[in-house]
Amino acid sequence: MNITALGYALLGLVRARPRTGYALRKVFETTPMGAFSSSPGSIYPALKKLVNAGLIEKRSKATGGSALHYLTPRGGDMMMAWLRAPVTIDEVASSIDLVLLRFAFLEDAGDDAITRQFLSSFEDAVAHHTRDLEAYLTGPEGQSLSRHGRLAVENGIRGFKAHIQWAAFAKREFCL
Amino acid sequence: MNITALGYALLGLVRARPRTGYALRKVFETTPMGAFSSSPGSIYPALKKLVNAGLIEKRSKATGGSALHYLTPRGGDMMMAWLRAPVTIDEVASSIDLVLLRFAFLEDAGDDAITRQFLSSFEDAVAHHTRDLEAYLTGPEGQSLSRHGRLAVENGIRGFKAHIQWAAFAKREFCL
DNA sequence: CCAACCATGTAAGCTGTTACATGATTGA
DNA sequence: TCAATCATGTAACAGCTTACATGGTTGG
Numbered sequence: 324m325n326i327t328a329l330g331y332a333l334l335g336l337v338r339a340r341p342r343t344g345y346a347l348r349k350v351f352e353t354t355p356m357g358a359f360s361s362s363p364g365s366i367y368p369a370l371k372k373l374v375n376a377g378l379i380e381k382r383s384k385a386t387g388g389s390a391l392h393y394l395t396p397r398g399g400d401m402m403m404a405w406l407r408a409p410v411t412i413d414e415v416a417s418s419i420d421l422v423l424l425r426f427a428f429l430e431d432a433g434d435d436a437i438t439r440q441f442l443s444s445f446e447d448a449v450a451h452h453t454r455d456l457e458a459y460l461t462g463p464e465g466q467s468l469s470r471h472g473r474l475a476v477e478n479g480i481r482g483f484k485a486h487i488q489w490a491a492f493a494k495r496e497f498c499l
Numbered sequence: 500m501n502i503t504a505l506g507y508a509l510l511g512l513v514r515a516r517p518r519t520g521y522a523l524r525k526v527f528e529t530t531p532m533g534a535f536s537s538s539p540g541s542i543y544p545a546l547k548k549l550v551n552a553g554l555i556e557k558r559s560k561a562t563g564g565s566a567l568h569y570l571t572p573r574g575g576d577m578m579m580a581w582l583r584a585p586v587t588i589d590e591v592a593s594s595i596d597l598v599l600l601r602f603a604f605l606e607d608a609g610d611d612a613i614t615r616q617f618l619s620s621f622e623d624a625v626a627h628h629t630r631d632l633e634a635y636l637t638g639p640e641g642q643s644l645s646r647h648g649r650l651a652v653e654n655g656i657r658g659f660k661a662h663i664q665w666a667a668f669a670k671r672e673f674c675l
Numbered sequence: 676c677c678a679a680c681c682a683t684g685t686a687a688g689c690t691g692t693t694a695c696a697t698g699a700t701t702g703a
Numbered sequence: 704t705c706a707a708t709c710a711t712g713t714a715a716c717a718g719c720t721t722a723c724a725t726g727g728t729t730g731g
Contacts (some may be wrong), residue, residue, distance in 0.1 A: 343683095358592070358593060362719095364719075423651045427650075459530070469603075482658055485657045496650065524710090
């Protein structure tokens with residue numbers, strides 16, 4: 324099965340702590356993770372799909388109250404594989420938000436060495452893509468852009484450079 | 500009718516210069532605008548929808564060759580309204596790429612005063628959203644984040660700050 | 676008692692993705 | 704002649720958005 328960005332967000336949240344569907348919804352409503360969803364119309368179906376796929380289990384508490392969602396062993400394996408995969412250039416170019424979500428969930432996916440590996444491959448991928456953008460801008464295609472077009476690309480380059488600087492900053496946090 | 504990000508990209512491209520469907524496809528394949536589309540399966544249907552809506556007209560050349568797509572007066576009006584709308588916080592938070600696309604197409608939408616207005620409202624919206632993120636991070640919610648989660652939000656903040664700096668840089672380009 | 680929040684969904688519609696399909700033209 | 708590129712689509716499928724629908728609980 325194919326897991327969407329919202330799917331990974333849900334898996335990561337229940338992995339951190341079992342929650343009710345409503346609690347999950349609240350996270351998207353009240354935190355910057357809201358970028359990955361809007362309303363119940365997307366969350367509940369996505370959650371059900373993960374349950375059907377055997378990655379999440381919905382279990383009622385003996386003490387009553389609403390049922391909580393737990394990550395299954397299979398779900399845990401899937402998360403681990405996702406979290407530990409090296410960052411690719413394509414990911415960085417087309418869905419960097421998802422890459423950052425991956426980083427946010429990297430806590431407890433191993434020791435700090437895993438985090439440093441992630442940050443290194445992130446740095447590489449972003450640097451590579453930044454060079455591509457700069458090459459485009461200084462190349463023949465870029466020279467024929469309008470002033471506004473050129474500035475828009477320039478904006479992208481600056482954004483990716485900020486990512487690179489962040490990666491260096493984050494690495495220092497993990498004492499390297 | 501509702502225009503999608505891809506729709507606006509197509510409108511902006513034919514506005515700059517009439518093109519064949521294939522030429523439009525090539526733009527997405529070979530430039531950073533590729534972020535707004537993938538393959539013919541999305542472009543041709545989107546183009547047809549704009550034609551049906553009367554925003555684009557497909558006209559065959561008398562000299563033969565492939566038919567070109569032109570922006571209609573109605574399409575021009577729609578673009579102008581889109582281009583000149585002030586930048587909102589929601590746009591910045593959820594689809595900043597689309598905002599930058601808007602900027603890229605702002606050439607020929609008026610004089611430099613329009614561009615400066617755009618940049619000012621962009622700066623305001625981004626600054627506001629950045630403050631929201633910082634407030635989240637220093638607030639009770641943010642304090643309970645994991646180290647990774649905190650760093651991920653920090654990454655977002657740095658990205659938006661880069662946008663603000665870019666806006667100042669762009670303003671200087673338009674002599675203000 | 677009434678508003679706000681807890682809690683969970685369904686249904687219609689639209690869009691995009693992936694994969695397939697076709698045929699003309701052109702340069703090596 | 705054969706591969707690449709021009710040129711334009713269709714069809715199945717999955718996913719998200721918007722809007723609607725329902726009922727329980729709790730604090731002021």
